[in-house]
Amino acid sequence: MFINRKTELDLLKQCYRSNRAELFVLYGRRRVGKTELLHAFCADKPHIFFIATLSSDSEQLATFSQQVYGFTHAETPSGFTFPSWEAAFQALVDLPMQPKPIVILDEFTYLISGNKAIPSIVQKVWDEKLKNTQVMLVLCGSYIGMMEAEVLSYQAPLYGRRTASTLLQPMDLASSALFFPSYTTDEKFIAWAIIGGMPYYLRTFQDSQDVFANIRQHILDAQRGTLFNEPRFLLMEELREPRNYFSILRSIAQGRTRLSEITQGAGIGNVTTVARYLDILQQLRLITRRVPATETQPEKSKKGIYQIDDHFLRFWFRYVHPNQSSLDLGLADAILQQRIKPDLDHFIALAFEEAAITFTSQLAQAGELNFLPERIGGWWNRDAEIDVLAFNLSEKLALVGECKWTVHPVGVKVLDNLKQKAEILIKNHKIKQVKFALFSRNGFTAELEDRSKDEGIRLFTVDSLVSCL
Known part of the structure; x- marks a missing residue:
């Protein structure tokens, strides 16, 4: 079952449709779904999908060589291997370029661990030959620090060669x-x-x-x-x-x-x-x-x-x-x-606050906050704590929110407490106008709903957060 990742798939497809060679860098934590994303992307396209392991450098080269050779030959001779990584990467030039071939080097950091020269070799072959083809080369890795240092950083041999990159994030709530x-x-x-x-x-x-x-x-x-x-x-x-x-x-x-x-x-x-x-x-x-x-x-x-x-x-x-x-x-x-x-409700309360902050960002993106926030997060000092704050520093406008992960509907007391905390925020930062929002697990009392209509208080339940509506 492959779910969502529409934005990332669209970016990969956009690169694939280009009329040039592409060097795409995909990285992110283990278990985040990088390999599944790449499988979904290349399933209906000509591709080589090489997954590096912790085996020796010579074994890795042999496995990759056989996949490259097998792409254009019905049978691969037993024990076949290119004499070097440079020769193996140069062989990619001979792949049929219509339709565009995809070459995926998954767990690229394993290759680097076994052979520190790999990034320099890829850079050399890319500059001399591959950049003038139609190939789409995808470098994928799980060690974020190593990918950033060895592939993306200014000092890395491949710096400036990538045509696109994505740090794959965990899936959102929805x-x-x-x-x-x-x-x-x-x-x-x-x-x-x-x-x-x-x-x-x-x-x-x-x-x-x-x-x-x-x-x-x-x-x-x-x-x-x-x-x-x-x-x-x-x-x-x-x-x-x-x-x-x-x-x-x-x-x-x-x-x-x-x-x-x-x-x-x-x-x-x-x-x-x-x-x-x-x-x-x-x-x-x-x-x-x-x-x-x-x-x-x-x-x-x-x-x-x-x-x-x-x-x-x-x-x-x-x-x-x-x-x-x-x-x-x-x-x-x-x-x-x-x-x-x-203890679980206490534990979940933090995630509820995180979801409310993310949801507030989505409201801002949809133009539903009536002002343009410069920062969205939480707020605290020695006297008060506010779960959600969308804040425009220059115009001194804010939306403040309170989150309640409780089995009982939220009542007017929660709103009154939020307004008291907002007074501290207003005084400390000279805010001109404040809007209020409440986030509840189990809805709101009738009294609070009546006040929300009169005062323009925004009310959201867990259903709102899960459905992003």
Whole structure:
């Protein structure tokens, strides 16, 4: 089942339709769906789909050579290989160019790990021959830092050769919900809040059983759970000294968000040491440093807090990693009932705020905010915290929002509290005009709905966020 990715597919198709050679760079985290996207793109087109492995450089060359040779020959001699990578890439010039052939080098970073000269070889052959053909060469990799350093950076041999590139992001809420047609809107949101937008994780959950049954079967089962060790394998492959990173991620998942708090919770050195680890985690797109939306120099702000981006990593480090010993003993049911169920709404509340911020951005893109925001995010200081803030610094206009992931309908008290917090924001930043929005899991009281009509308060439910309407 291939869902969405329309924007990325359209970009690939646009490049394919060009009358020139194309060097397309696709990169992104493991499990984000890069390979599936490329399979969907090239399924009905002439292509070579080479997936690099951790085998030796000579074995990689032999495998690639046989695929290239086999593209134009009915039979490939046993043991055939080009004498060098340069010769193998030069052979691409002899491929039939009508229709345009696609050559995909998946897991390109594995090739680089086995042979550091690969980017320079590709650059040489591209400059001398391939750029004058009709070939579409796609370089795809999962190590974001290596792809940026070895392929995209100014110092990289291939700098300036790519004709297009995409950092593939996890699927958004609306797309993720499509994996669960039998779930209610509430269940779709809960599933996304737990496993996020990674297609591999989304395919693992089944909407033939409820969310808790999926958690029990696929995440908490130490023997058979498909996702039980997934973050461990992911991080051990990506990182040196994974133990220290585990401690940091667990500290953040447990609610420590400031540098000093994370350092104390992780117990692995001083703030300078932890700051270096946090910087690497940010480069890997695993965590984000957030600052209030009103900050004019975010990188210098002392109000920064850290947050795990990936929902499943957030869930795993909050509930699985701290309970590893109990889960190994087969106590998954107890962990589910005593540790997860009582705390899950609190956990999901953060994802609800994230979804509301994203939804507000979508409203802005659709021109439905009545002003042009320069920044959208959250806001906080020592006296107050606002979940959603869309802010125009120069015109001093704002929309402020409150999110409530509760089983009860939101009432007027929530609106009054939001207005009190907005007064602090208005005073601190001299805002001229403020609009209000409320985001609720389970709707609104009749009294609040009446006031919203009179005062122009915008009301949104989880259905609005999931459907993007």
